[in-house]
Amino acid sequence: MAVASEKSIFFDALEFESTAKRAAYVEHACGGDVQLLTAVRALLRENDREENPVDNPVGAAMMPTALPAGDGRAGATRFAPGTLVGPYKLMERIGEGGFGLVFVAQQQAPVRRRVALKIIKPGMESREVLARFEAERQAIALMDHPNIARVFEAGVTETAQPYFVMELVRGVPLIEFCDHHQLNMSERLELFVTICHAVQHAHQKGIIHRDLKPSNILVTLQDGRPLAKVIDFGVAKAIGQSLTVKTIYTRFASMVGTPAYMSPEQAAMSTDDIDTRSDIYSLGVLLYEVLTGATPFAPDRLQSAGFDELRRIIREEDPPRPSTRLSTLNNELASTIAVNRRLDPATLSSAMKRDLDWIVMKAMDKDRNRRYSTAGAMAEDVSRFLSDQPVDARPPSTLYRFSKFARRNKVVISTASLVACALMLGTAVSVWQAHAAIQERDEKEVALEEARAAEQVANAARLELERFNDRLNSTTVLLASGRANADAQRWPEAYQAYTKATDVLPKYFLVWLERGGLNAKLGRWNAAAADYAQAVEIGCPIEQAELSGVPQLLFFAGETAAYEKLCEELRRFGKNDPMAVMVRGQLAGETTAPAAAELADRVERMLAAIRRPDDSDVTHESDRRRRKYAEMFYGVNLYVAGWAHLRAGNHQRALQRLEESNQANWLGRGIADPLLAIAHHRTGNAEGAVRSFEQSQALLDRLLDESVSQAKGVPSIPWIDWIEFLLHHREASIVVKGHTPANDPRLRQMERFADERVSG
Known part of the structure; x- marks a missing residue:
């Protein structure tokens, strides 16, 4: 009978837990081969060692390992x-x-x-x-x-x-x-x-x-x-x-x-x-x-x-x-x-x-x-x-x-160099002789080719301009159709019109911006973020992107590159005309404390310049409409002021403004709860932090339940407020509870409802 290999005996022996049974098996398997028996026993001794030369320091393994009483334990x-x-x-x-x-x-x-x-x-x-x-x-x-x-x-x-x-x-x-x-x-x-x-x-x-x-x-x-x-x-x-x-x-x-x-x-x-x-x-x-x-x-x-x-x-x-x-x-x-x-x-x-x-x-x-x-x-x-600075590496x-390669291959490099020199010398002589004859011919041909190329470029530019004009007219019609169908809540028809517009004129930022707005309105966040990212990449004007809620949605959906590009444009634009851009577009991502303090000061000046709406002012229907818009404007600015004070480290002032925004009569009332939880946490008020976070969770549950029960992709508040609320609720969960909130299955249901509304 043939004796098994050293490797197979070693692996088979590992199956025996008993030391005595393992030793008996090894002696029997080696069939009297003393050299094979010695080798297998050495492998088993190495296997029983606790040290591992890959996962544990070899230096530690060099230490004495003898312990008293049996195996050392x-x-x-x-x-x-x-x-x-x-x-x-x-x-x-x-x-x-x-x-x-x-x-x-x-x-x-x-x-x-x-x-x-x-x-x-x-x-x-x-x-x-x-x-x-x-x-x-x-x-x-x-x-x-x-x-x-x-x-x-x-x-x-x-x-x-x-x-x-x-x-x-x-x-x-x-x-x-x-x-x-x-x-x-x-x-x-x-x-x-x-x-x-x-x-x-x-x-x-x-x-x-x-x-x-x-x-x-x-x-x-x-x-x-x-x-x-x-x-x-x-x-x-x-x-x-x-x-x-x-x-x-x-x-x-x-x-x-x-x-x-x-x-x-x-x-x-x-x-x-x-x-x-x-x-x-x-x-x-x-x-x-x-x-x-x-x-x-x-x-x-x-x-x-x-x-x-x-x-x-x-x-x-x-x-x-x-x-x-x-x-x-x-x-x-x-x-x-x-x-x-x-x-x-x-x-x-x-x-x-x-x-x-x-x-x-x-x-x-x-x-x-x-x-x-x-x-x-x-x-x-x-x-x-x-x-984003140049690295030294x-x-x-x-x-x-090449020098390292040459040191490793000296003989090959020397031989190849001699052959290459001979070939290069012969080639150089041939090229020099041909160069004089070719040069004169090339000069004449170059002049002729330049004239032909200029004519072709002019013709191509004219044709491209005509085609672009046709595509622009077609795109304008499709955008108008998309808006009309969206106003009539014919969502599949609106989406199809916008999609055709992106196919006809894919380099026009407005078609991506409008389709992204439709997707966001329906609650299709990832699709909306992808459209917005495309609009930013093409070159969407910063003021139009900011007013459309693009920064918040890009940050929420993880479109990092587009979001950072937009924020850079936002900062550059704000330096030239600080009040020309709505400050709320800066709420999405991280903001430095000095920038937040400057923003808080600007909003406080705005709040000081206006007064809170008063019921005594309401006498006619037109007054009621003006009061409604005034309350919304006032509530939004209270919310922005509270956020800015929080990021600037002025926690007490942040608590005051955020509480006031929750009392104001505006569509986003209540979305300040997660920010209140963070502010209480940073002031050491653990009880207040937990209470505000629970209020935030209750608002989230209510909005999700309403959306699921009504088979909608978005809740009853404006979608921009909803996105900011989700971002800040996640941040509050990490700060107050110490962990990121688990994925809520109701969000997936809302996404399915949104997709169903588009597909009809």
């Missing part, structure tokens, strides 16, 4: 929940490394608080481990940065085991947080900038982390905003100083770090040659994974590679650019990654081309002299990208790439 029971370590009561174990255990602990005195306590595993108290442990504590103690976990205290247990106490970070690993909260590209990059600043602080203190990876960067929410904390300085290295009086011996021919995030110089296993630029490389890998959802080199490949092959991959292979990696993903995976970044799958790859590709590849350059000199410089380049020049 028995000694750890000495620190069961409830055990007192100094003034700290252990609550639960939350982490375990190569030589340390991490617990949540309750400090008993002099203050009561939750902390993280790290202690050496029982049985691991070798001189090297003690030195590593003390070096980690000293490294963290040297630093004082909001994005680095702080050390509070250090001590020794009654059994002479060192421990230290540090800040408890209630967070999740970086990539998990970004995907769970579906942060978009800008939010991910802003969070990454804070991580760079933390690493820069460590470098300024003379500390090189050497093991930056997502699991060593925990992210939590603080005041509704992500806060990153860099942890685990267990293999950190000091520059120009000693972190401990004890001797730390890094074993000969050992790698320190995690291969998937390790710089080429770390893979070279020369610890004396490591500097801060090694952390810059790891930051580049982190940014790569934050953008694409994968590391440059697949962990499975590194795991399966041999030791020398693993080092060769890290030191020599150039990984694909982030945009290239994304363009090669299958549709299902690409869709998942796009959803986690709130992007359309079609734009996923293009969103990272050029600047982001350059930033990542500069940080991950094999030649560390070409990387960013500091983590701060990398943060500045990312910030420049976020503010540039792809390597053609000369640089």
Whole structure:
């Protein structure tokens, strides 16, 4: 009978949970082959190790692993929940490394608080481990940065085991947080900038982390905003100083770090040659994974590679650019990654081309002299990208790439150069002889072709002008038909007329603007946003777009590019004539505090110039109509003033104006409730915040129920007020409740009603 292979015996043996049964199976399967038996046993021993050379630091794996009492876990029971370590009561174990255990602990005195306590595993108290442990504590103690976990205290247990106490970070690993909260590209990059600043602080203190990876960067929410904390300085290295009086011996021919995030110089296993630029490389890998959802080199490949092959991959292979990696993903995976970044799958790859590709590849350059000199410089380049400024990162020049290729292929380049020189010399002589004869002929032909081309251009321009005039006349008729059918609530006919107009004259902004208005009126938000984005791209006048509610809808539907372009035009237009543009168009997105303060001052002056409508003024029907419009105008301006004061940080004044807008008699009455909830929250009035949010939720439920019961795509309030209300309700839910509201099925019903009205 043929003996099975080493690989098949190893995998079959893993099916046995009992050690005795597994050993008996291996001996029987090897059939007396001593060499095969030894190889399989070695594989099983490596499999039983807790350390993983891809997912865990190799430096930690080099630490002594012998523990007393069986498999090494028995000694750890000495620190069961409830055990007192100094003034700290252990609550639960939350982490375990190569030589340390991490617990949540309750400090008993002099203050009561939750902390993280790290202690050496029982049985691991070798001189090297003690030195590593003390070096980690000293490294963290040297630093004082909001994005680095702080050390509070250090001590020794009654059994002479060192421990230290540090800040408890209630967070999740970086990539998990970004995907769970579906942060978009800008939010991910802003969070990454804070991580760079933390690493820069460590470098300024003379500390090189050497093991930056997502699991060593925990992210939590603080005041509704992500806060990153860099942890685990267990293999950190000091520059120009000693972190401990004890001797730390890094074993000969050992790698320190995690291969998937390790710089080429770390893979070279020369610890004396490591500097801060090694952390810059790891930051580049982190940014790569934050953008694409994968590391440059697949962990499975590194795991399966041999030791020398693993080092060769890290030191020599150039990984694909982030945009290239994304363009090669299958549709299902690409869709998942796009959803986690709130992007359309079609734009996923293009969103990272050029600047982001350059930033990542500069940080991950094999030649560390070409990387960013500091983590701060990398943060500045990312910030420049976020503010649409030119980045310092540039792809390597053609000369640089050619010089590297030439060094790798000296013989081929030399031979090719000799052949190319001979060919070029012969070609040059032939070309020179032919050039004189051809030049005279070409000069005559050029003059003749220029005359013919000018005639053709003139004829083409005349024909195009005639065709455009015909299309414009046809479009005018179709737009008039669309308006007439819309006024008569013949929605399918109106939509068909507008759609034909877009086909006849697709470069005319008005046809897209009017069809977008029809879609918005019916509650077809995504279709309306797409039409509005097309109108903005063509060049819709800013005052007409603002008056049509375009900014609010673009922001609501996530048409980021069109919204930003429109806001830039809005700011430029407002500088020339501040009162020519209705201020309400600025409510959609983020507004700076100074801009909001200026806006609040303008609206307050407007409110001071008019007086609140009074019933005593009403004597005739015409007076009642004027009073109705005056009340609407007054209510809108109260609402805008409250919003502007809130964004400017003037919370008490915001509360006053928003309450007044809710009391005014206008069609959008009540949509200020979510803004009131945010204002109460920021003044510390939790009860008022919850009450206002519940009022906002009640209004939302009422409007949705009415719309569903009446089979309508839009509620009873103007659609622009409805869009703003949904935006602010979502923001209030995040601020007050701490989470984004779940998708309401009634919104989907309204969309179906809207589509049915268009299809007839």
